[in-house]
Amino acid sequence: MKLNNLNDLFLHELQDIYSAENQITKALPVMMEACSSDKLRTAFQDHLEMTERQIDRLDRVFELMGQKASGEHCKAMEGIIKEAESMMKEKAEAEVMDAALIASAQRVEHYEIAAYGTVCTYAKQLGLTDVMDLLHETLEEEKMTDQLLTQIAETSINLKAQ
Ligand code: FE
Ligand code: FE
Ligand code: FE
Numbered sequence: 001m002k003l004n005n006l007n008d009l010f011l012h013e014l015q016d017i018y019s020a021e022n023q024i025t026k027a028l029p030v031m032m033e034a035c036s037s038d039k040l041r042t043a044f045q046d047h048l049e050m051t052e053r054q055i056d057r058l059d060r061v062f063e064l065m066g067q068k069a070s071g072e073h074c075k076a077m078e079g080i081i082k083e084a085e086s087m088m089k090e091k092a093e094a095e096v097m098d099a100a101l102i103a104s105a106q107r108v109e110h111y112e113i114a115a116y117g118t119v120c121t122y123a124k125q126l127g128l129t130d131v132m133d134l135l136h137e138t139l140e141e142e143k144m145t146d147q148l149l150t151q152i153a154e155t156s157i158n159l160k161a162q
Contacts, residue, residue, distance in 0.1 A: 015072035
């Protein structure tokens with residue numbers, strides 16, 4: 001697909017995020033299995049459900065744009081998940097593995113925060129208010145999730161790992 005303008009780039013970025021979110025729904029259940037802390041597992045479960053709603057939201061965005069969701073594969077998310085998978089294969093104390101899972105999960109969230117920040121800016125620039133509202137809702141969820149993970153790490157998981 002040739003990118004002629006910001007609208008084309010916007011659609012390209014949306015496809016990338018759509019792929020990333022779908023990959024995350026497959027990775028989170030695996031991370032939940034590797035997890036020992038109930039608190040962390042619940043946070044992953046909650047974010048899995050949130051991610052499914054974010055995918056629905058992206059479906060609505062594509063609908064509003066008159067486009068189909070498909071095509072792109074987010075290689076960056078594939079890489080982040082691969083790294084998490086190899087970490088999960090390491091021999092580690094349960095508490096240390098939990099800390100490592102948070103480290104991986106926060107890489108995922110930061111990628112998403114960057115991606116959603118970009119498409120929010122594009123949507124605003126393109127005057128797509130309804131689309132921007134949907135994307136902004138997700139951006140705030142990703143930020144909240146990142147903060148929650150930091151809080152769980154600092155108040156519990158990292159202390160146990162230490
Ligand atoms: Fe997400
Ligand atoms: Fe990507
Ligand atoms: Fe997320």
